[in-house]
Amino acid sequence: MANSRRGASIQDVARLAGVSSQTVSRVSTGAEHVRPDTRARVLEAMDLLGYSPNHAARALRNGAFGAIGLLAHRFERTGEALTTEGVVEAAQAEDYAVTLVDVRRPEAGDWQDAAQRLSHQAIDGLVIIRAETATPESLALPAGLAVVVSDSRLVGHYPAVLADQLGGTRAAVQHLLDLGHRTVHHLAGPEDSDPASLRVAGWRGCLEEAGVRAPEPWRGDWTAASGYRVGQRIAADDDVTAVYCANDEMAIGLVRALHERGRRVPDDVSVVGFDDIALGEFTYPPLTTVRQDFHAIGRELVRLLLDQVRGQTLRTGQRVVVPTQLVVRGTTAPPRRR
Amino acid sequence: MANSRRGASIQDVARLAGVSSQTVSRVSTGAEHVRPDTRARVLEAMDLLGYSPNHAARALRNGAFGAIGLLAHRFERTGEALTTEGVVEAAQAEDYAVTLVDVRRPEAGDWQDAAQRLSHQAIDGLVIIRAETATPESLALPAGLAVVVSDSRLVGHYPAVLADQLGGTRAAVQHLLDLGHRTVHHLAGPEDSDPASLRVAGWRGCLEEAGVRAPEPWRGDWTAASGYRVGQRIAADDDVTAVYCANDEMAIGLVRALHERGRRVPDDVSVVGFDDIALGEFTYPPLTTVRQDFHAIGRELVRLLLDQVRGQTLRTGQRVVVPTQLVVRGTTAPPRRR
């Protein structure tokens, strides 16, 4: 018996079952050409010793870890969490484990630290989710590591999976215009965020096509708190009748601010969010929003990554776009006649 | 140069630097007794070759992976996500990686699958978060694996970290009684959940101490959707003036249902949640709730786990209790005189 810390090895099992270690290996990898009774004897021995294969040794032997890394910032947020779920599910379906690296603060230095940590990790590939402020240079990833990214300024440098930001934005803005609103205000995300910029651009473009001059966008930082803070100023502006928010959290904060200032939603002001977080349907009134299929994004990320890991060479510019969808609920209505 | 797939090995670096592989190893592990100029030469060679240590080989050699597993169910939910964040942060501070295993459906079979997968994973210890329906038998974990658990029926079988469910519950119920409510209804979580049961017990005990007969609890499944569904029935009952909900999501669903039925919150009905999710502060009205410090729970889980991994033997009954705290916001008020 091997030492207690490490547990039984393939040798211990072989000895107990009276076969060679290679036969044990064959049983444990499910290879062919093992007689049923031999297999049974080996399995019994494994069970008796509580054997489970040593992952490190396998990884060393095979030159692959069966694991992918996931680099995210504050993945407590709905989008990150759901995408992570999608990644984990898809990876598990392919028998890959997922190792999490969370970057607490989005400053460049932290991304570098994270990348540094990663180069010591046991992974075959890396998924980067919303590395908003990270640049390819600031990352310094180990050479030869397979990488895919989601929305961020890394798109273009690595194969990427994107939500259809523009399509979703147009649907939202057009929905408000169709209801009869003269113009649509925008509560945007941080300036250094790529998805936020795309949503600003889409909103502006859509208004211009409709022959409306876009007002200055309001700025939040994705949090409900920022939506509430900025919302207090928006609520004070009687001209505002429709606001397209860059995410649901800010939209919910905005709605609270509007309520508190006595501006009714949707009668006085219409609000549209983005993401379709689970709670959006149950706030009062339920939130009109643009749904992103985060699970699908996660799945596509894994697909693209494993293609690379398995030897496919992908163009670094390759991208997959996942559709978005307008979900009309209770926070949008035609403007009141005045 | 080794083959391109694997990248440079310690041998390649040694050759290039004109030293033995052992010297390279000493440099890369930061061992003493290396002359500065030798060290510099080795570092240069590492840089040139883009060398990074092979994690599998190290793990094999050291008999430890430098990684812990995290077994969770639907970790998109706030509690799971925040606890996970806490675990990841604490683990990173100790140079441990975190490998995620998500159980999609809470049925026993899925937990078994997950445990099965885990026994093939490269981890030194395992954190189990809210394994609500899992039992020690259904898990069949590899022998000798260090394990800690958070709230679940596994508590008692492994060292555990718990939120002060009872204390939080009493604070919530007492707050409502103090406001003058005759009794407090309870919107509970699923019957097979341990934290849900604890909250039911605490609520019932607190009412009985106050000399009030506890009404039958209402049952949800933690989701806002269930809170809304059950809430429609609660709203129809004019006798209900105060509801303590087992989590914030259900509370938010309940509030929407009350709004829609024309029952004002908090004037007609007071509502208290549990967890203090980020959005709770920004719904309208902002949610009175019981805060759990999920990050602290995550940190304690890691501390307890690494104590084990590093050779401390812990009593399986050991438990750490993390305090909870009542946060009074806008959904609670004295009952209206009728």
Place this chain on the structure above:
DNA sequence: GACCGCGATGTTGACGTGAACAATCCTGGG
């Protein structure tokens, strides 16, 4: 001038696994 002590470096081997190759065993055809 031989020798000691110690810092710096090299050599050896083992961690657990599974591919490649080698050695049996058995079955059925001739």
Place this chain on the structure above:
DNA sequence: CCCAGGATTGTTCACGTCAACATCGCGGTC
């Protein structure tokens, strides 16, 4: 009854790393 050939099992070895031990060389001591 013998042999070809597939099925089954065994042997050897290398994956990359680092601990243990061995060796080398240099300055200082008696």
